[in-house]
Amino acid sequence: MVALLVLLAAAVAVVLLAPRTLAAGRWQVRMPRLALGLWLTAVLGGIACLIGAGIVGLVLAIAGSGSESGAAGVIMTVFAWMSLLAVGGTVVIVASGSAEVLDAVRRNRGSVLTLPHTVHVAASDWQLLVCDTDEVFACAIPGKPHTVAVSAGLVRELTPAQLRAVVAHERAHLSAHHELVLRLADLNLACMPRSGAAQRLRRSTSLLIELAADDAASRRAGAVHLANALVRVGRATGDVTVELRAERLAQRPCRLAGRLTPVAPVYERAVASLR
Known part of the structure; x- marks a missing residue:
């Protein structure tokens, strides 16, 4: 008992x-x-x-x-x-x-994968899709293989270095299984839809996985490139939180940029194929 x-x-x-x-x-x-x-x-x-x-x-x-x-x-x-x-x-x-x-x-997932798209990279564990739309977005879709989808509008908006940073950000979501964490927060909210604590936790979780992916992408592709990409995306979409994430990175670029990890050749080929 x-x-x-x-x-x-x-x-x-x-x-x-x-x-x-x-x-x-x-x-x-x-x-x-x-x-x-x-x-x-x-x-x-x-x-x-x-x-x-x-x-x-x-x-x-x-x-x-x-x-x-x-x-x-x-x-x-x-x-x-x-x-x-x-x-x-x-x-x-x-x-x-x-x-x-x-x-x-x-x-x-269906709303993204049903868009007209082109496969630009098809590796053994992930693929890069470019969706034929003027909307500005990038997203990570877990599966076999994992998928990073970017829009043609985003490709036109960013420089190659900035685009590389965005792809690294989305791949960080996939490697860290962030969708699972977000699902748990969604489940918690679905079970207690009127709970203020559950709503705050869902918002916090959504922000935290973005910040964690920002940090990982900064180490791989450079904090400056990612911050500049976020500023451009924020202005194009009107999303203030994206620009705040850029400001966070700008406040500590030296610490993150000082320990960059080598960029895999597949990243270079992926970005080059979009131009």
């Missing part, structure tokens, strides 16, 4: 406190990877507590009053079944939210 109470309390604490804690303050902007790691740890910890509570509740419910008699046995049995029902209800809510999130993911 004590184990069941502890597991349920831990699960509730994670659901209620983790979003508030991880979305508070400004430290996440400086250390986005750490913030994302803590967020994943909290989510997985909460899931583990729920699974554990379900198992313990099932064991207690089956045992019934075998170890207790009278009122104590009845209370234990009723509480165990109630806990099991609560865990089961949570599973149903999560399953429903998962279906909603997956539907949204499929729609978003």
